[in-house]
Amino acid sequence: MPNKTFFWFFLPTGLAMILFIGLPIISTGIQSFYAQHDQVVKEVKKCDPFGCTVSIVVDQEKTSKIRDEKPLGKFNGFGTYIDRNHLAVDEIGKFWNETNSFGEFVDQVTNLPFYKALIFTLTYCLFVTPNVLLLGFIIALSLNAVTRRIRGPLIFGTILPMIVTPLVGSLVLFWMIDAEGIIGANLQMLMDDPYLSLKSSKTLTWITIIIYGIWHHSPFAFVVFYAALQTVPQEPVEAAIIDGASRWQRVRHIVLPHIYPVVTFVALISLMDNFRVFEPIIGFSAEGSAQSLSWLIYDNLVNEEVILFGSAAATSMMTIVGIAILLAPVLIRTWKEFRTAR
Amino acid sequence: MKKILISLFFLLFGTSAYADCNIKSGSINILANDFPALRTFVETAKGCKGSADFKVTHSSEHNKIAVPALTANPSEFSARIAANSSIVPLMNQDLIRPLDDLVNKYGKGIQDSQLITIDGKIMAVAFMANTQHLYYREDVLKELGIAIPKTYEEVVAASEKIRASGKMQYPYAAAYKAGWNLAEEFVNMYIGHGGEFFKSGSAQPSINNAKGVATLNMLKKLAGLSNPDYLTHDSEAIKVEWESGNVALMTLWASRSGTLLDDDGDAKITAATKLTGPATVAGGNIPAATLWWDGFTLAKNRSDADAEATFRALAHAAANKKMVADAADQAVWLIEGFKPGPKSIGVIEAVKMKAKPYPMLPQMGLMHGALGSEIVEFLQGKESAEQALKDVEAAYMSKAKEQGFL
Numbered sequence: 048m049p050n051k052t053f054f055w056f057f058l059p060t061g062l063a064m065i066l067f068i069g070l071p072i073i074s075t076g077i078q079s080f081y082a083q084h085d086q087v088v089k090e091v092k093k094c095d096p097f098g099c100t101v102s103i104v105v106d107q108e109k110t111s112k113i114r115d116e117k118p119l120g121k122f123n124g125f126g127t128y129i130d131r132n133h134l135a136v137d138e139i140g141k142f143w144n145e146t147n148s149f150g151e152f153v154d155q156v157t158n159l160p161f162y163k164a165l166i167f168t169l170t171y172c173l174f175v176t177p178n179v180l181l182l183g184f185i186i187a188l189s190l191n192a193v194t195r196r197i198r199g200p201l202i203f204g205t206i207l208p209m210i211v212t213p214l215v216g217s218l219v220l221f222w223m224i225d226a227e228g229i230i231g232a233n234l235q236m237l238m239d240d241p242y243l244s245l246k247s248s249k250t251l252t253w254i255t256i257i258i259y260g261i262w263h264h265s266p267f268a269f270v271v272f273y274a275a276l277q278t279v280p281q282e283p284v285e286a287a288i289i290d291g292a293s294r295w296q297r298v299r300h301i302v303l304p305h306i307y308p309v310v311t312f313v314a315l316i317s318l319m320d321n322f323r324v325f326e327p328i329i330g331f332s333a334e335g336s337a338q339s340l341s342w343l344i345y346d347n348l349v350n351e352e353v354i355l356f357g358s359a360a361a362t363s364m365m366t367i368v369g370i371a372i373l374l375a376p377v378l379i380r381t382w383k384e385f386r387t388a389r
Numbered sequence: 390m391k392k393i394l395i396s397l398f399f400l401l402f403g404t405s406a407y408a409d410c411n412i413k414s415g416s417i418n419i420l421a422n423d424f425p426a427l428r429t430f431v432e433t434a435k436g437c438k439g440s441a442d443f444k445v446t447h448s449s450e451h452n453k454i455a456v457p458a459l460t461a462n463p464s465e466f467s468a469r470i471a472a473n474s475s476i477v478p479l480m481n482q483d484l485i486r487p488l489d490d491l492v493n494k495y496g497k498g499i500q501d502s503q504l505i506t507i508d509g510k511i512m513a514v515a516f517m518a519n520t521q522h523l524y525y526r527e528d529v530l531k532e533l534g535i536a537i538p539k540t541y542e543e544v545v546a547a548s549e550k551i552r553a554s555g556k557m558q559y560p561y562a563a564a565y566k567a568g569w570n571l572a573e574e575f576v577n578m579y580i581g582h583g584g585e586f587f588k589s590g591s592a593q594p595s596i597n598n599a600k601g602v603a604t605l606n607m608l609k610k611l612a613g614l615s616n617p618d619y620l621t622h623d624s625e626a627i628k629v630e631w632e633s634g635n636v637a638l639m640t641l642w643a644s645r646s647g648t649l650l651d652d653d654g655d656a657k658i659t660a661a662t663k664l665t666g667p668a669t670v671a672g673g674n675i676p677a678a679t680l681w682w683d684g685f686t687l688a689k690n691r692s693d694a695d696a697e698a699t700f701r702a703l704a705h706a707a708a709n710k711k712m713v714a715d716a717a718d719q720a721v722w723l724i725e726g727f728k729p730g731p732k733s734i735g736v737i738e739a740v741k742m743k744a745k746p747y748p749m750l751p752q753m754g755l756m757h758g759a760l761g762s763e764i765v766e767f768l769q770g771k772e773s774a775e776q777a778l779k780d781v782e783a784a785y786m787s788k789a790k791e792q793g794f795l
Contacts, residue, residue, distance in 0.1 A: 083793040084793050085793045086751065086792070086793045086794050089508075091508035092506075092507075092508065093507050093749060094506045094507075095473070095682055096503065096518060097518075097740070097746045098746075102750060104480055105480065105483075110483070111483065123791075127791055130791070131786070132784060138783075158780065226618065244617040246618040246621050247617040247620065249769065332566065332621035333621075334568055335765040336765075336769075346762070352474060352477065352754030353754045353755055353792055354456060355791060355792070358791055
């Protein structure tokens with residue numbers, strides 16, 4: 048396609064992307080460098096049905112004057128990024144000097160909200176992504192081998208987890224693993240431990256969320272792999288059969304190299320999706336045991352009665368940077384292959 | 390003659406409460422939490438809407454909607470039913486209007502004690518009170534010869550006795566869901582210990598002290614007597630636990646008593662469900678509970694005509710003796726003519742015991758938020774009480790700095 052044609056084809060999409068993705072990111076970025084103005088408070092008398100007290104309120108007259116002058120707030124630079132609820136630079140320095148062993152240091156660091164969330168997010172990505180790829184590929188291969196007559200219903204059944212809204216999917220599982228739910232109660236019987244609770248232990252909660260993630264994301268990998276399998280040329284496969292190649296050898300040396308670009312694509316999308324894990328935490332009411340970066344943003348925006356725009360913006364920007372770092376190796380490799388192919 | 394009859398008619402009926410209900414124009418849109426008493430209140434206001442446009446949003450997520458919706462100009466809602474804690478963000482952002490003029494003009498029947506005044510200006514009109522207090526199963530306590538607990542130490546002892554009897558494995562319940570609910574339990578227990586959240590006259594936190602540690606230890610003891618899933622249980626979830634007969638002692642909101650004692654569910658459990666005042670802790674005099682009021686506020690960013698129409702409709706409900714008589718068991722109404730019934734025992738005891746109201750400080754929301762997430766690991770046994778309190782203070786300080794309080 049000549050560059051000019053491509054340009055006109057891409058223009059509407061490009062404009063929409065700038066408008067709905069680019070500009071909001073820039074605005075978020077700008078907000079992350081600002082904090083609220085210093086609050087001007089005054090002592091006043093407050094009376095309610097239970098009596099009167101002297102208490103403090105925000106002085107609106109003075110505050111609105113400052114706000115009108117600088118509506119964005121007080122410039123804070125990277126102040127929000129390095130505070131205790133984000134990268135916690137000062138705290139980590141202090142822990143390094145104060146702790147006696149490396150284990151103790153790690154304990155202290157992983158107790159900080161941002162790092163706690165980062166560790167869960169990365170663990171989730173590391174376990175879910177490869178398993179999604181593997182499971183999706185195995186399902187695609189097996190479905191490709193069954194007779195055409197029952198393939199339709201089977202495919203439909205397989206992609207069901209993806210059709211179910213994530214929140215509903217996690218809620219269903221949440222009730223099933225309840226101590227009185229079908230999975231929870233049977234597990235108690237199986238383990239012969241009437242006090243076993245999947246929701247109270249941190250490890251078990253993490254495992255539940257990871258299994259849910261694999262269940263929910265596998266159909267996506269499966270659909271893409273299944274489509275790719277349809278394009279595998281039959282001649283080399285038949286030739287390999289005549290040469291006496293086993294099924295495993297055929298998959299390893301013919302099918303996999305053929306669909307390799309698709310695997311990269313699915314891995315990229317999967318990583319991106321998993322890094323933003325959010326719904327299962329809400330669905331499983333797992334805030335106590337598992338927090339992700341996206342959950343931190345949500346928490347800053349809604350869980351407080353005071354909305355922390357600066358904090359939420361800073362975490363958002365760091366999530367974007369995190370995704371970029373995670374994807375970098377794959378992107379660099381794709382780019383190199385693209386160059387050599389030309 | 391006809392004229393005299395008409396004027397007589399007006400004299401007779403014109404003085405009734407409905408006289409002020411002649412709203413000719415304007416649009417009313419109310420944001421409120423979702424529980425039976427508030428539904429009754431808003432329905433009563435609706436009966437007075439006249440020819441005004443009337444809309445209402447009942448949502449348990451009201452806290453998340455309120456500030457953005459009232460910041461818009463014109464704001465989405467003309468009124469917000471708020472409580473001691475949720476009025477604070479509205480005050481901080483200057484989103485609600487003083488009601489003095491409207492109260493003078495249309496506030497007939499509203500008692501002075503219902504008015505929330507801040508710096509001499511009326512900012513809200515309260516209509517009901519709420520608190521968390523103890524519920525107990527009379528049959529279980531009687532069978533095991535346990536006296537009705539008055540302190541949390543007695544609650545622990547009673548729960549242990551029930552557990553030891555083999556009747557119930559997890560005899561105690563309270564809303565310990567990580568986040569707002571758990572933080573609220575800490576606030577109650579800490580106030581019961583006589584603790585202060587901030588150094589006097591400043592926004593500097595001061596919870597990392599002996600009282601804070603004692604508070605956490607008591608919460609942990611109670612959590613150990615609760616269902617192990619307690620960190621996922623909110624008020625609704627423990628209500629279900631209670632109604633399934635798994636629990637014999639519970640700390641829950643007074644506003645939930647109506648649904649606990651209605652005809653739904655096991656009649657035997659309902660009959661044995663009894664209410665008592667909030668418990669004290671650590672030998673303190675004041676209960677480990679906070680008093681709450683629910684009242685209405687009017688949005689600032691809305692036309693005066695809408696504000697007037699909204700006020701008239703809501704004031705009709707806030708001074709309505711008939712509503713108070715009909716719905717006497719739904720809430721502890723602060724409205725004139727309310728006769729407390731058996732479901733109001735909790736709040737009335739709390740007031741008698743001089744419970745403190747929830748602190749109405751501009752930075753309290755940030756402290757509440759920090760508590761909700763940072764004390765979880767202590768309850769899970771992953772860190773010490775001192776460490777948890779240190780974390781709360783540090784998390785609070787970062788947030789307070791960002792918000793300009795420190």
